[in-house]
Amino acid sequence: MDIAMDIVSKNASEQFLAQHPIVTEIPVAWGEMDALQHVNNVVYFRYFETARIDFFNRLFPLETLYQSGVGPVISENQARYKRPVTFPDTLLVSVSISDIQRDRFTMHYQVFSKKQQAVTTLGTSVAVMFNFQTGQKAELPTELLALLKQHEQA
Secondary structure (H helix, E strand, O other), rough: OHHHHHHHHHHHHHHHHHHHOOOOEEEHHEEEEEEOEEEEEOHHHHHHHHHHHHHHHHHHHHHHHHOOOOOEEEEEEEEOOOOOOOOEEEEEEEEEEOOOOEEEEEEEEEEEOOOOOOOEEEEEEEEEEEEOOHHHHHHOOOHHHHHHHEEOOO
């Protein structure tokens, strides 16, 4: 029974990884749980942030953008909680892109629990390019735009 369960678990995790080319692995910490003994809702936005930073650092380091005085800022966040997550667990957080416009794009997150072998949470963030020197919105740099289009979901 344990071997069969391990095979099912491995297959579900492998399927998630195969379907999502950019995934960040995040261990759940004991202190992230609340009085109801599951990960507090607010913590998911930290998971999204960790995956978002990892996404950029793999493709187009934010440091490079920020040195130019331009970078993405989050104008909107949303989360849909499908299943509670508890300690101990390890989460796989995927990132994909949609709705690319001249000055913004939407990032989508899926949180997959290794323990539950299921997607537990869905989320989105709208990232707007911002010029930190002028305090105004900015256009997406050409190189970043090309990279985002490569990871745009249909």
